[in-house]
Amino acid sequence: MALEAIVLLRGVKGRLIRSYPLFYGYIGSVLTIEILRFGCYSFKPGFYANFYWYSEFVVILASYIVILEIYRRSFKNHPGVARLAQSLLLLALIITVTGVAANTWIGGFQSWAIAVGLLDCDLRYVEGGLLAVVLFLLGTYQISPGRNLRGLITGYGFLVGMNVMNLVLLSHPGNEFSLLLRRLLPVTYVITLLIWCVALWSPRPDPSPPAENKIERDYQVLAAKTRAILTRVTTRLVRAIRT
Amino acid sequence: MIYLFPILFLGVLILVLLLWLLWRTRGEENDRHVSIEQYSHAQETVNSVITGFCVVRRMFAPEDMEFISRQPARELTSAFLKERKELAISSIRETRQQITLLVNLHFKLASYTYQPSSKFEFTLFANYLWFIVVCHLLVFSIRLRGPFEVGKMLEQTISAAEQFCHAVSDRLEKTNPGRLSPARQNQAA
Numbered sequence: 385m386a387l388e389a390i391v392l393l394r395g396v397k398g399r400l401i402r403s404y405p406l407f408y409g410y411i412g413s414v415l416t417i418e419i420l421r422f423g424c425y426s427f428k429p430g431f432y433a434n435f436y437w438y439s440e441f442v443v444i445l446a447s448y449i450v451i452l453e454i455y456r457r458s459f460k461n462h463p464g465v466a467r468l469a470q471s472l473l474l475l476a477l478i479i480t481v482t483g484v485a486a487n488t489w490i491g492g493f494q495s496w497a498i499a500v501g502l503l504d505c506d507l508r509y510v511e512g513g514l515l516a517v518v519l520f521l522l523g524t525y526q527i528s529p530g531r532n533l534r535g536l537i538t539g540y541g542f543l544v545g546m547n548v549m550n551l552v553l554l555s556h557p558g559n560e561f562s563l564l565l566r567r568l569l570p571v572t573y574v575i576t577l578l579i580w581c582v583a584l585w586s587p588r589p590d591p592s593p594p595a596e597n598k599i600e601r602d603y604q605v606l607a608a609k610t611r612a613i614l615t616r617v618t619t620r621l622v623r624a625i626r627t
Numbered sequence: 628m629i630y631l632f633p634i635l636f637l638g639v640l641i642l643v644l645l646l647w648l649l650w651r652t653r654g655e656e657n658d659r660h661v662s663i664e665q666y667s668h669a670q671e672t673v674n675s676v677i678t679g680f681c682v683v684r685r686m687f688a689p690e691d692m693e694f695i696s697r698q699p700a701r702e703l704t705s706a707f708l709k710e711r712k713e714l715a716i717s718s719i720r721e722t723r724q725q726i727t728l729l730v731n732l733h734f735k736l737a738s739y740t741y742q743p744s745s746k747f748e749f750t751l752f753a754n755y756l757w758f759i760v761v762c763h764l765l766v767f768s769i770r771l772r773g774p775f776e777v778g779k780m781l782e783q784t785i786s787a788a789e790q791f792c793h794a795v796s797d798r799l800e801k802t803n804p805g806r807l808s809p810a811r812q813n814q815a816a
Contacts, residue, residue: 513637516640516644526731537648538645541641542645548635549635
């Protein structure tokens, strides 16, 4: 909670909250839910288990806006790739949601608490799928995030990756690795918060978009464009000769 | 337990992709901007690769071998075969390197255009992977059977490379050169 509060306070002080409102909204909601959980555990411990799972559902839904933030900020200056990302994300969402729905349908409905718990797991998997798509596109197109965004992505990627693996391995209790991971789970979140703390301590400028036309470069630009057209003509000519 | 493997794979994949992204985007921001020089160089590379296909085809043509085998000296045939094999392999490697440079630049240039469509990008990526696989197979076959027994595979490789070059030249044409970094900036870096 202290680290979350520090991230939030630094965001307000450094005015990063204006650049990353969705991310800070997520941190704020997590902090609020943790305070509520603490209150519930202290005053109504019997209700804590149910409250935990329902609130976890809200936390996971809120974490989706971090993907949205990463998508919004990373592809800001890359409209073509953003369109590609949009269709890929939609595809990944449809595939994973279909898989998850099929799993739930096969598993059957037992109780609301169990259903919410399972839905939490499934939402994490969907989130993992979406994040994998975003990371793949950023890496393939070598889109460079600024220092702040890089830290945000690193922390979030680490958290989601570890969470997905933990969820898989924790569903097989009793083995040594699973027990070790159970202890590692809170540490993962602390490491994530530390990454965010360091990366978002102070605002850093985002990479500038490629500059638009400058008069002194007009000749170079014209020459390059002409060469591009010539290249195109050559390739068409070679194709025509071959056929 | 088996149904959990895809999810475990997803978790590992996210961490691997994260490390890959950090590695790919390391260094200065200016290094990742494409300069006019790089852009022009890519155009020259596309041209040289496309026009070079005729030379590659000639290199693998059986006529030379037929001519040499008609000569009385046996050592000449084996020396010619050895030399042609090395030449063919080095030529394939060079083309592969050029295509790899082009694919990297192609992806960088996606930021400078409004054009990329999902279908086009997937086809291109698949073409590239296919080209790399066929290149390795071709080198393996040349080592095994010599340069004059790989006609069909050679055509596959050249066809994959051609498709790729056409896609890249399409991207180069649709790129807005006005947004490229000036050459001087790159030289200073």
